[in-house]
Amino acid sequence: MYKFLSIVTGIIITIPVMSTIWLVSFFAIDLTFLLSSLISLIGAGLTYSLISVSIYVRFLKKHQLSMKDYRYIRKNLAEANHKIRRLQKALFSIRHLLFLKENMELLRVIKKIHRVTKKKPMRFFQGERFYFSHLDSAVELTEKYALLSTQPKKNEEMEQVLHQTRHTMKDIKTSIEKDLYHILSDDMEELQFEVDFAKYKTKPKGRLEDK
CATH class of the missing domain: 1.20.58 (Methane Monooxygenase Hydroxylase; Chain G, domain 1)
Structure with missing residues (x-):
């Protein structure tokens, strides 16, 4: 911006x-x-x-950042953007509709985290687990699932791996949703404070008792 x-x-x-x-x-x-x-x-x-x-x-x-910190954040955001494009490409190649539907929601959450971090770079440090662990896992598993699911013939072992991958992706989705809540925690606390303060200001004052 x-x-x-x-x-x-x-x-x-x-x-x-x-x-x-x-x-x-x-x-x-x-x-x-x-x-x-x-x-x-x-x-x-x-x-x-x-x-x-x-x-x-x-x-x-x-944003209370040094030049070194901001360069570091920009570098990692650029790498994350590349990973998000890989994830999106892999998802669009999958024909399993239920898996696609569930993980399109995951993609939406991931993009939200990326947008929030670009807007407020200091939040990157609150989302390090996402950028250095959970995003990588989501991309790698989705790409492998896309590769296996497009094979014309699948044996029992392959079907089992696909099933396990779907289950693991649900766990990753839960973790990434928690990452988003953690990144937004300051905003939620600030909003709650403003709501409580507004309630306090608009609270009717008690009438003074007649002497």
């Missing part, structure tokens, strides 16, 4: 600055057209860079 804000803000501010520098250089200082254009471009580049850095620093401060 901060990237989009940085680009839009940079463009809105940089264009007028670049135009002003060119007009001053060409008309007030009486420089040549090419030199005025060069100076305005340099000024625009410096302005855009300063704005981008300023927004980036404010973003890190707002």
Whole structure:
């Protein structure tokens, strides 16, 4: 989100600055057209860079992150996004409708966790079990299930493995749902506090007894 804000803000501010520098250089200082254009471009580049850095620093401060932490989180979010695409691709190749239905719900929860973490990067540390364990398990099991389920002939052993995989995926789904609740725990506590405070403010005051 901060990237989009940085680009839009940079463009809105940089264009007028670049135009002003060119007009001053060409008309007030009486420089040549090419030199005025060069100076305005340099000024625009410096302005855009300063704005981008300023927004980036404010973003890190707002989310209480160091540059090192944010780079680490961005790297892992990018890897998670790749894993989610793998999971989605594997799911769409499965013809077992019940398994597909159950795990499309799992995919929805996984995407929700990823969106929340992108919006609030500090939540990544609350979801480390998800990113370093549960997501990997979901992807690997789904890909293996997709591979086995598409085989034209299945023996008893293969059917048993598929059955066990379906059962394990239910356990993983439960774990990932708990991951989501854990990541959102701060929001739920904050909301509960606001609800309790609102109830307190709107609570009717008792009438004073007549003396």
